[in-house]
Amino acid sequence: MIKQIREYAALPGGFGIIVGVSMFLSISILGFARPLLIPYAPDELIGDGLAAPSWDHPFGLDQLGRDVLSRTLAAVPADIGVAFLGVSIPLFIGTVIGILLAFAKNRVFLSLVGSIIDGINAFPLLIIAIAMVTFLGPGLFNVVIVLALMNWARYARIARTRATIVLRENYVEAARLMGYPRRRIIFKHVTPNVSSETLAYALSDFILVIVIISGLSFLGLGARPPAAEWGSMIADGRVFLGEAWWITVFPGIALCWSAISISLIVEGLSRRDRAN
Amino acid sequence: MKLKPTSPLARKIFGRTIRAFSISFWVMVIAFALMRVTPGDPASARLGAGAEEEAIEALREQLGLNVNPFQQFFNYLGDLSRGDLGTSLVSGISVGEIIFNSFPLTLTYIAFSFLFAFLISVPIGVLIGWSNKASWVYSFRTFTSIVIATPNFFIAMVAILFFSVQRDWAPVFGYEPGFPGNMRYLWLPIAINTLILLSIISRVLLASVIDTRSEEFVETGIIRGVSRIRFFWFYILKPSLAPTIVLMSYMMGTMLGATVILETIFSLPGIGRELVSAVLASDYPVVQGTLIFFGVITVFLSFFGDLFAYLLDRRVKL
Secondary structure, X not given: OHHHHHHHHHOOOHHHHHHHHHHHHXXXXXXXXXXXXXXXXXXXXXXXXXOOOOOOOOOOEOOOXXXXXXXXXXXXXXXXXXXXXXXXXXXXXXXXXXXXXXXXXXXXXXHHHHHHHHHHHHOOHHHXXXXXXXXXXXXXXXXXXXXXXXXXXXXXXXXXXXXXXXXXXXXXXXXXXXXXXXXXXXXXXXXXHHHHHHHHHXXXXXXXXXXXXXXXXXXXXXXXXXXXXXXXXXXXXXHHOOOOOHHHHHHHHHHHHHHHHHHHHHHHHHHHHHHO | OOOOOOOHHHHHHHHHHHHHHHHHHHHHHHHHHHHHHOOOOHHHHHHOOOOOHHHHHHHHHHHOOOOOHHHHHHHHHHHHHOOOOOEOOOOOOEHHHHHHHHHHHHHHHHHHHHHHHHXXXXXXXXXXXXXXXHHHHHHHHHHHHHHHHOOHHHHHHHHHHHHHHHOOOOOOOOOOOOHHHHHHHHHHHHHHHXXXXXXXXXXXXXXXXXXXXXXXXHHHHHXXXXXXXXXXXXXXXXXXXXXXXXXXXXXXXXXXXXXXXXXXXXXXXXXXXXXXXXXXXXXXXXXHHHHHHXXXXXXXXXXXXXXXXXXXXXXXXX
C-alpha cells in the first residue's frame, strides 16, 4: 500500500493529487465523525462568550459561548455536502441535455435551447444565485435548487461541444455502420467520452460552488442561523474581529482547506495530462 | 436591401455583434422569467404575512403583475426599450438612477484592480514562462491556485485583521467620495482584487507564453538577433496576449459578481451593495434591473474582449 502510494507520488502531478486527496478526506472524515470526537453539540452554550482558544476548546468560543471547533466541523455536511449536491445535479442534467442537443436535428429547438444556455451563462453565477434567492427565499435547500436551475447550462455547453466532436469520430461512424442501435451508441460510445470532460470541469466547479454557498451564507442568504456553516460563521465573527479573531479565522481556514484540497487535485491532474 | 457586409472580416464582426445582441435579449427574457416562474407572489412577499388584501393588489398593479404573462412581457420589453428599468419600492428612485449613481464607484476600483493586475502579470508571466523551469512554473502554479481557491471574503477578513484592526492603515469600513480622500477606503479592496486577478491572469499568460516559446518565429527572432525589448514585446508578449485579453474580459464579469461581497464587507456604496440591500428588502424592481444590467454588461464585455483579441491576433476564434 505505502509502496504503491510512493510510486504514484513519483508520477508527474502525483504528489499534489495525493496531498489534495488526503486533505479532502481528512476534513470530510473529521466532519462526519464529529459526534464521536467532540463532546459539545454545535449549538450548545458551554461557557463565556468570546473565550480565547484553550486546551479545552482549541478553537475558542464564539460570541454566544458555542465551541468554534465543534461548529467548524459540524459545518462540513452543510458546505461539502451541499456543494456535492450543487455540483452533481447540474453535472447530470447538463451532460444529458448537452448530449441530446448534439443529436437533435430540429433547428428551431436547437437555437432556442442554445440561446437559453448562452443567456444563463451570461450572468455571473453569484449574481443570478443572489437574485434567485430573493425570489425563492434564503436557505441551503434553496441554494441547491438555484444551483440545479442555473449551473447546468455551463455543463450543457461543454457536453454539447464535446458530443458534437465525438459524433464525428471514426469509432462512432464505425458503430453506426455496424448497425448498432442508437441507444448503444449513446451509452457505450458517446456518454463515456463526454462525461470524462464534464467530470473534469465538475472538479474545478466544486471550488466555485463551495465559494458560492459560503458566500451566500456570508451575505445572510444561505444557511439560516443557528445552523453551522463556514460562510455564516465568518460573517458572525466580523463584528468581533478585534477581540475574537478565532471566530472568523478557523472556519475560514476550514473553507480554504477544502477548496485548496480540490484545487491541488485539479492542478495535479492537469499536470499529469500535460506530461502524457 | 443590402445589409450583409461583404468582406470576411466585416462579416465575422457583424455575426458576433448579432450574437451579442441576441444573447442580451435572452438575458432580459431570463431576468423577466425568474421573477414570474418562482413560486410565491412578489407583492405578498414584500409586504409580509399580515398585509391587507387591497395593499397587495395595489402593489401587484404597481409591479405590473395584474395582467396576463404575455401582456406583462410586452409591457416589460416596451419599458426596457425606453430605458425604463422600473422604480425602487423602498426609496421610490428609478432603478436606472440607482445604477447610474452606484456603478461609477464599482467601476473605479475594478478598473484599478485590472490595471495593476495586468501590469504585474506581464513581467511575471513572461519571465517565468520564458525561463520555463519546471520547478518555478510548478511552484508558481501551486501558489496561484491556492489564492484562486481562497474565497475573497476570507482574504478580505484576514486583510482587515492585519491592516485595520492590528495596524491603523485602513479604515475598517465606510466611504467618503472625492478623489484623493476615497483612496484611503479603496486601497484595500483594490489590493485584494488585484491579488486575485493577478493570480488568474498571470496563469493564463504564463501558459500562452510557454506555448508561444515553441513557435518557429521565436527561433527566427533569436537568430535575427533583434533587440531584447523588441524581442519580448513583438515575439513573446504580443502573440501570447490574445487568450489573456479574452480571459480578462470574461473575468471582468465574474469580478462584478464578486464585488457584491467585497462591497458588503467594506460598506462601499457601489452597485453590489445596492443589490444586496435590495435582496434583503425584497425590492423586486431593483433586483431585476440590476440583474439585467449585470447580464448585459457581461455580454458586451466579452464581446469587446473577443473583438479586441481578434484584431490583435487573427488566430482567435470569433
